[in-house]
Amino acid sequence: MADASEAVAAGARVPTGLPPGQRVALLLVWLAAAVPVLLWLTQRGDPELAVALVAAGTRWLVRLAIGAGGLLLVAALLFPPVPAWLRLRWHELRLSLTSDRGPLLRALGELQHFASAQRHYEVGRLALLRREFAVAMPHLQAALQLEPQMAAAHHQLGLLLFRHGQLGAAAAAFARAEELDPGHAFGDALLYLGRCLDLAEHHQRAVDVLRRHAQRHGGNRRSHYWLALALQATGDRAGAAAALAVAAAPPTQALTAEENWFRALARVRLWRGAGR
């Protein structure tokens, strides 16, 4: 498993620029821009083909839209996480559109006058909050180069790496954060460390870490769900079912979009017979 400091020194690679959703949208814009030229080239060979292609394309687009709508409806009826997934996505979209960029701009401005590890960390944290990963990465790395003992920066770097699937480096960063400041961020570093270990196929270690998280910090729907997945991977079906039951328990108060999502996932796994 890679060491966090190695990842920092090597400048762990995080895809810079646009997030995946925007890339897809950008690709669609480029495709739309290319269509007229492609049709023009097509008609030079066969004048009829361009017209036929557009007529057929239009028909298929309409069918596709109707089909997708129908599919979504059926999925919403048959696969209960769809409403939870829609709520989660809506929540994220609203957050990204209405989050204030002012603090990040101020933090960037302050950095121009005097650079310190704390200020780099602040920029990284705020940029990560706004999902501006290309901005966040270099500042978190700079913060750790200036102050390698900063647990919060290790935690944030771990989140950034986890989001981009670099599990080894992320786990190392979370472990370092937990080591420097036990119980950091109310156990969030420990929780993500457990998840990283599980995803990296170290299931038994993941179970140990997630159980430790539950003991120390009480656990939540996400941690119970992740613990259930890790237990299932180790073959402890009864333990997995018990953890899923906790994650899927009826809420006593309004759940956040994220809690609701993990509860929905847990419920579906229980319905499918997980643990039996």
Added chain:
Amino acid sequence: MKDLLAHADEIPVTLVLAIAYATVAILTRSIGLEFAPSDQLFALGSLAPMDVLDQPWRLLTHAFVHGNLVHLAFNLSFLLSIGPALERSMGSLKFVALYLVAALGGGIAVCLVYPLDGAVVGGSGALFGMMGALVAWNMHSGRHLFAFLEFEGPRRLLSMIAVNLLLGFVIPIVSNTGHVGGLLAGFVVTFLFLTPARRGIRSRRPWQVAFAALFAGLSFACVQPVWRWDWLYREATVATGERRQALERALARSAATAPLGPDVDQAVAQQYFQVMGEVLDVLRQRRRG
């Protein structure tokens, strides 16, 4: 009016546009209540997809021509109410760019949606573009993109856009296609190009390039509408010799793409295409005097 003239040096483009509207209206004799004759409107730049094939500048010129006095008065009053504030905010050069791109956007939308001989005139597409620009401007000036909704003025702007679009759907002679095209073009060009870039953000560049390419692609589609069956038939009627025969054979095969439907007899289809071609030719000749 007194105010406008007193601050003429701050809003030169708005005033030039207003003068251009009035001058073209006088030249096309569209200063009565009756709609001006189509040949007059054609002479000074009306837009029909068919004409754009040979005269692409009509994508812009239609935004200076108006059909009658009511049309002119409505657009002129709109221009003079919204233009000065916008020009002062963004500067005259950007304002010119906005007007031209929005006019072009309206023209492109018409070319993509209308039948070949469907003609439109009027600056309302570009004026809708100004409203789109105001929305984009407001979005960029707040704490976050939708912070402007907290204020009464921008909320009214949105309801004004909605009401005008609704009116466009209700009144049959209004070209809402051009309105929507202008609105989108004005919004996009302002959002991506005419507002100051937010510091620390570099992600606007790919969008700028992509939308510029899209705009170029759609403009190309207006000038070379090879995807339209009516364009294809027009090509067939003007083509000569072997190419013409080949095209007509292809057309007979492609009856499925025409409104006649897939089961139509080939001979009937050919007759239909022939008649349509003659109609288009007559229309074209009439429109060109």
